[in-house]
Amino acid sequence: MTVGDIFLAGTGTRLPPAVPVADAVAAGRCDPALARAAELRSVVVSNDESGPEMAAAAAISALERAGVAGPDVDLVLHAHVYHQGHEIWAPASYVQRVALGNHCPSLQVKQASNGGLGALELASAYLLADPRRSAALVTTGDRFAPPRFDRYGSDPGTFYGDGGTALVLSRRGGFARLRSLVTVAEPELEGMHRGDDPFGLAPFDHRPVVDLGAHKRDFVERHSMSFSIARVGLGQRTAIKEALSRAGVDLADIDRFTLPHLGRRRLRSGYFGKLGIDQDRTTWHWSRTVGHLGAGDPIAGLDHLVTCGELRPGDLALLVSVGAGFNWSCAVVEMLDEPTWATGRCAV
Numbered sequence: 001m002t003v004g005d006i007f008l009a010g011t012g013t014r015l016p017p018a019v020p021v022a023d024a025v026a027a028g029r030c031d032p033a034l035a036r037a038a039e040l041r042s043v044v045v046s047n048d049e050s051g052p053e054m055a056a057a058a059a060i061s062a063l064e065r066a067g068v069a070g071p072d073v074d075l076v077l078h079a080h081v082y083h084q085g086h087e088i089w090a091p092a093s094y095v096q097r098v099a100l101g102n103h104c105p106s107l108q109v110k111q112a113s114n115g116g117l118g119a120l121e122l123a124s125a126y127l128l129a130d131p132r133r134s135a136a137l138v139t140t141g142d143r144f145a146p147p148r149f150d151r152y153g154s155d156p157g158t159f160y161g162d163g164g165t166a167l168v169l170s171r172r173g174g175f176a177r178l179r180s181l182v183t184v185a186e187p188e189l190e191g192m193h194r195g196d197d198p199f200g201l202a203p204f205d206h207r208p209v210v211d212l213g214a215h216k217r218d219f220v221e222r223h224s225m226s227f228s229i230a231r232v233g234l235g236q237r238t239a240i241k242e243a244l245s246r247a248g249v250d251l252a253d254i255d256r257f258t259l260p261h262l263g264r265r266r267l268r269s270g271y272f273g274k275l276g277i278d279q280d281r282t283t284w285h286w287s288r289t290v291g292h293l294g295a296g297d298p299i300a301g302l303d304h305l306v307t308c309g310e311l312r313p314g315d316l317a318l319l320v321s322v323g324a325g326f327n328w329s330c331a332v333v334e335m336l337d338e339p340t341w342a343t344g345r346c347a348v
């Protein structure tokens with residue numbers, strides 16, 4: 001999508017305290033070999049707040065920064081990956097009630113870890129479809145808590161963190177402009193997160209803990225690792241290339257990259273080397289203290305880069321995202337102003 005006049009008016013994150021990976025290793029909660037390969041320093045872990053509660057808190061911050069209130073918002077999209085705390089329930093309506101109190105449509109978006117940018121793409125199209133619409137709220141929120149999810153071992157190579165993120169899109173203006181947003185899909189890879197398990201009747205029918213490693217092993221046994229690596233790499237490269245092209249820029253024009261909060265091994269094999277991305281211009285140095293926030297990595301990464309003053313007016317950011325399916329979204333964002341929350345003060 002080459003986007004017309006869609007602006008980013010405000011971002012917000014709600015991240016709980018960081019737990020050092022070394023502590024998890026010492027306590028026997030994290031495999032030392034996985035910790036050595038992932039090279040994360042810590043993951044943020046919620047002891048009390050659920051994904052929707054953290055999403056709502058992030059939304060309140062983003063709306064305040066954007067100067068946007070309930071009556072201005074024409075759509076709420078809440079993206080998530082994992083259990084939201086209740087069974088038959090509407091977490092998007094919870095975020096809407098707590099953060100907005102308005103009456104526009106509110107929906108959940110599930111596109112695994114690509115859900116944040118997937119929601120951004122849908123919200124952009126929704127705003128462009130009707131000139132009377134002016135703003136949309138996109139949130140993400142997840143809490144990857146045990147016993148059913150092992151944040152260090154359920155997806156070997158990725159350590160998961162808990163948190164909420166929010167982004168306010170506006171047609172009236174903002175600190176940045178959405179120059180392009182492209183999504184590429186490859187459903188041939190959906191089996192990589194399903195494996196050989198039959199379809200169940202209820203969550204966790206077949207295994208007590210999420211085990212994406214087992215599903216990947218089943219898939220690779222049938223389709224080979226070379227096929228998997230090649231198709232995953234092709235999809236990511238295609239999304240990046242198309243997003244750059246539609247924005248009329250090259251990779252060399254990009255000042256900062258928000259990358260998926262994967263471990264270092266996965267980033268090295270899938271991003272740094274393959275795409276020729278200088279890791280010092282990415283969010284890796286920060287994401288290695290946070291962990292994978294499910295659908296929230298791109299919004300959290302952008303919020304971090306802006307808050308830390310790493311993105312200045314005129315700079316370009318490439319938001320790079322991937323989700324089981326697979327789906328890959330990439331967005332080019334052009335910084336227009338220095339927002340008030342760009343304090344330059346942030347922990348890394």
Ligand SMILES: CCC(=O)NCCNC(=O)CCNC(=O)[C@H](O)C(C)(C)COP(=O)(O)O
Binds near residue numbers: 113114266270323324
């Ligand atoms: C909900 C989880 C989710 O959507 N995660 C995003 C998709 N997963 C990833 O991108 C993680 C990296 N995995 C891969 O690239 C593929 O599984 C490969 C290409 C098979 C490599 O696997 P690895 O050897 O790193 O386990």
